[in-house]
Amino acid sequence: MLTEGTIKTPEQISHMREAGDIVARAMINCGKKLQSGVTTGEVDNFLREFIEKEGAKPAFLGLYGFPATACISINEEIVHGIPGERKLLSGDLISIDCGAIVGGMYSDHARTFIIEDSSDEDKNKLISVADNALQIGIKNSIAGNKIGIISNSIEEYVLGQGFDVVREYVGHGIGSQLHEPPSVPNFGKKNEGALLRVGMAIAIEPMVTEGKWQTKVMDDKWTVVTKDGKLSSHFEDTILITEDGPEILTKASI
Numbered sequence: 001m002l003t004e005g006t007i008k009t010p011e012q013i014s015h016m017r018e019a020g021d022i023v024a025r026a027m028i029n030c031g032k033k034l035q036s037g038v039t040t041g042e043v044d045n046f047l048r049e050f051i052e053k054e055g056a057k058p059a060f061l062g063l064y065g066f067p068a069t070a071c072i073s074i075n076e077e078i079v080h081g082i083p084g085e086r087k088l089l090s091g092d093l094i095s096i097d098c099g100a101i102v103g104g105m106y107s108d109h110a111r112t113f114i115i116e117d118s119s120d121e122d123k124n125k126l127i128s129v130a131d132n133a134l135q136i137g138i139k140n141s142i143a144g145n146k147i148g149i150i151s152n153s154i155e156e157y158v159l160g161q162g163f164d165v166v167r168e169y170v171g172h173g174i175g176s177q178l179h180e181p182p183s184v185p186n187f188g189k190k191n192e193g194a195l196l197r198v199g200m201a202i203a204i205e206p207m208v209t210e211g212k213w214q215t216k217v218m219d220d221k222w223t224v225v226t227k228d229g230k231l232s233s234h235f236e237d238t239i240l241i242t243e244d245g246p247e248i249l250t251k252a253s254i
């Protein structure tokens with residue numbers, strides 16, 4: 001069984017750059033439209049239209065039977081929330097996870113936003129720890145490193161900040177499939193996991209919880225929530241391993 005990531009060709013890399021740029025711009029523009037009263041279904045429609053207008057395909061729509069363009073998860077929901085009629089409220093934490101396909105190649109990207117009232121320090125801290133955890137993971141995405149260096153650095157940082165990281169859902173290799181080997185956990189030992197090589201691409205995605213890391217899946221069979229009902233934040237970027245270090249593919253060109 002293939003446990004290491006595939007090495008991408010220059011053509012595949014250029015498609016992945018474009019898929020990453022489109023989803024990053026979709027996310028930035030979507031973030032500006034978030035306010036109380038907007039439904040998660042409206043957020044999803046915006047992302048779908050943006051991605052399609054750019055000539056790409058929404059990566060999640062229909063994948064494994066998922067019914068929407070984005071996974072939208074609110075407050076204690078961690079990942080895989082299904083967009084619908086739910087209206088956003090001031091002070092909600094909204095995690096949006098979205099991907100695009102260009103030339104058969106995938107991007108995968110997630111951000112957490114606070115709706116309107118962003119005065120709550122605990123919520124801001126949770127979001128900044130999840131974002132910083134991702135940045136630490138990216139910094140360690142160097143050819144010759146084992147995945148465990150990424151995993152261990154994220155875990156140590158998040159636990160040191162008094163938060164926890166989800167264990168049942170992890171980052172992954174990415175390319176002509178959304179989910180490819182290797183696994184990229186947000187916890188573990190430094191000397192574990194696949195060796196990073198130039199030309200591999202991985203999605204790093206720390207899911208940081210205010211309380212404990214244990215999760216459960218709701219009756220809709222998709223939405224993953226914290227077991228203790230406490231808040232969660234999710235940040236994700238698609239990263240290419242290059243000779244010069246990590247390149248963030250889910251980065252907006254303009």
Ligand code: MG
Nearest residue numbers: 097108109236
């Ligand atoms: Mg994702």
Ligand code: MG
Nearest residue numbers: 108203205236
């Ligand atoms: Mg992912």
